[in-house]
Amino acid sequence: MERMYPPRLTPGPLPRELEEHLRGLITSEATPTIPVEAPFDATTIGHVPEGGQSCVDKAFSLAREAQRGWEDTPHATRRSIVRTFHSLVLKHRELLMDMVQLETGKNRAAAFDEVMDVASTARYYAARAEKLLTPRRRQGTIPVLSSTVEHRYPLGVIGQISPWNYPLTLAISDAIPALLAGNAVVSKPDERTPFTALLVTSLLYDAGLPRDIFHTVTGPGPVVGGAIAEHCDYLMFTGSTNTGRILGETAGRRLIGFSAELGGKNPLIIAEDADLDKAVDGAVHGTISNSGQLCVSIERIFVVGSMYPRFVDAYVQRLQSIRMEAGFDWDVEMGSLASQQQLDTVTRMVDEAVSKGAEVLTGGRARPDLGPYFYEPTVLTGVTKKMELYRHEVFGPVVYVEAVADLAEAIVYANDTDYGLNAGIFAARDTALAAAPLIRVGGVNINDSYSATWGNIDTPLGGAKDSGLSARHGEEGLLKYTQTQNISEQRYLQLRGPRSLKRKTYASLMTAGLKALAVMRR
Known part of the structure; x- marks a missing residue:
């Protein structure tokens, strides 16, 4: 069947400034590879590495080392990187749409939906991440006597497993809030649509993201996805309900957080x-x-x-x-x-x-x-x-x-x-x-x-x-990638009361105090 690709996609689909980024991500002929097909005509458009356990091990080792420095990176720097990424996505929108269509066979408008989603998500979280992560004063148990502050810190390395149907949106939109929260990410795109994920990852690098903060490992789902689930500190998955149940069992056994968007009818x-x-x-x-x-x-x-x-x-x-x-x-x-x-x-x-x-x-x-x-x-x-x-x-x-x-x-x-x-x-x-x-x-x-x-x-x-657990978008879409820490200070008098006060008297005084607070709606 005759190829239906536009001239700009053959034989060299990438502009010069992006080609170097992707060249190093494709292995030599001696390495086991997976062919990637174009649904429009069922031809092979390229190959990606058939990653395995060792690839995932290395990605997590590098990501954990790099994450410690990323966590200490000022919010302003992280925000600047994501805003630059937002601009690069819009600048290279035609290329991104071309790649999405090549790998999925979807129409142009559906491909643009993905570009729009990624840009919107980057803009939204870049504008809000610092406020969401700033320590927040909460109400103490007893006014004046106690105070408390809610702190948030990153979980570490987030594992992400994304499907083939939205290879741009789901390769990066869930990762953006995780990165802004100070985490590193190890991501597995579907083996049928890896080039879109690699391409958008290259834009993140161009925007200034340190390379070891975001790793993309290509390969079969049960092998690479299973290994990511065993390594990560939080797992983000989009896919089938059956696979979600399997990954949920792993997350439950390891006592890590798990967010999943699954099937629907x-x-x-x-x-x-x-x-x-x-x-x-x-x-x-x-x-x-x-x-x-x-x-x-x-x-x-x-x-x-x-x-x-x-x-x-x-x-x-x-x-x-x-x-x-x-x-x-x-x-x-x-x-x-x-x-x-x-x-x-x-x-x-x-x-x-x-x-x-x-x-x-x-x-x-x-x-x-x-x-x-x-x-x-x-x-x-x-x-x-x-x-x-x-x-x-x-x-x-x-x-x-x-x-x-x-x-x-x-x-x-x-x-x-x-x-x-x-x-x-x-x-x-x-x-x-x-x-x-x-x-x-x-x-x-x-x-x-x-x-x-x-x-x-x-x-x-x-x-x-x-249909799933947890949620993407909104405050929850970022805060789920953080650990909450409660730091509380007790002033003047301990909650258990002074040692000189009899317990029965203390209980009566506290009961009266609690009633008063209820009247004041505190």
């Missing part, structure tokens, strides 16, 4: 008082973004009452007009699935549902005429509990729709899942505000499918139930 509710055009646009966005290969994409749509036929007709027509293509044109609305494995999974789950009675309203087939892993946006109806995709994540552009009698029933169906990551609701404002808190997920989008909650970085975002 995300619902979208369309109320009778929704704006139809906005609901259709939002549903399409939630279906085809990143070809449906994101944890927060919409896979279930519940439409209330008389809205059902109008919504379904318009939704299906819009999906049938989607422009799919292998290429770098901004007008392409949906790209390829990422691999043969993803195509096989999507095909199997849709075919199994159809064989058991589900009806295909649109899509339902691969498109090898466009590229080896393309699959049409697919809408099913009549999906029942005996079908695998009723409860299990498809991770592709596949949605099933269901009519419900009222909003209360829609909420019941939305909550009928082991997952709890993301949800959307299209409705009049008062309707949506009343319903949203009743949906048991980490983030609910009103008149949007997923981007509103993801884009609001000031609010923590995580998963409920089988």
Whole structure:
């Protein structure tokens, strides 16, 4: 098949100032390597080292040594590095998007989403890290007699394991607050999308980050990821729920912190008082973004009452007009699935549902005429509990729709899942505000499918139930990488009272004091 890459990506994809950084990260032919494929045409675009236990050991040894100096680096210096990195990401956005598309097969707009996320995250935490880490005075047990200050210090070396579907965002956005908090990071990108991670790491180095503070180790997940989990002082993981459980067991045994964004079977509710055009646009966005290969994409749509036929007709027509293509044109609305494995999974789950009675309203087939892993946006109806995709994540552009009698029933169906990551609701404002808190997920989008909650970085975002632990974004997204220290001073009189005071008398006086504090709301 003829290559579809733009001329600037062949044969030398990197500008001169970045090429040196990456050249040293690719091993010689004598070293075991892993081929990296371009989903647009299934050709090999390069190789990366097949790292193992010894690579991880060395990375952690170097990172631990360097972290001690990084922890003592002034906040202003760390902030300056991250702000310079922010500028470099925007400066090299075209190159970053090219690399993301090459490795994932996604469309241009989805690649830009990653650039925007990284820049926004860097800007947000650079502006807030010092304040979050500054010792904070807290209320003592008894006014005047005691005082307390909350201190924060870095945990050490953070382990990060990121997936293939967002190789830029998830390779670096979670690491930025960890670095600003004074930690070092050892990161494992997915072996299918390592070049994006290596490229953005080179921008961190260009921004002034000491090299041994951030290490990227490429290699197979069970080997490299497992070794990172055994070494790190805190583990950040994004990926499947099954893998999250395995890593969680390791973290629990080692008594280290663990943050995980896992799978989702995300619902979208369309109320009778929704704006139809906005609901259709939002549903399409939630279906085809990143070809449906994101944890927060919409896979279930519940439409209330008389809205059902109008919504379904318009939704299906819009999906049938989607422009799919292998290429770098901004007008392409949906790209390829990422691999043969993803195509096989999507095909199997849709075919199994159809064989058991589900009806295909649109899509339902691969498109090898466009590229080896393309699959049409697919809408099913009549999906029942005996079908695998009723409860299990498809991770592709596949949605099933269901009519419900009222909003209360829609909420019941939305909550009928082991997952709890993301949800959307299209409705009049008062309707949506009343319903949203009743949906048991980490983030609910009103008149949007997923981007509103993801884009609001000031609010923590995580998963409920089988969708994860802890959260990224907001204060928690940085403070989770720190250890809290309570330093308290007792003045004049010990809490246990003077030795000369009888215990019963002391208890009576303290009881009266506690009552007084309650009246004063202290």
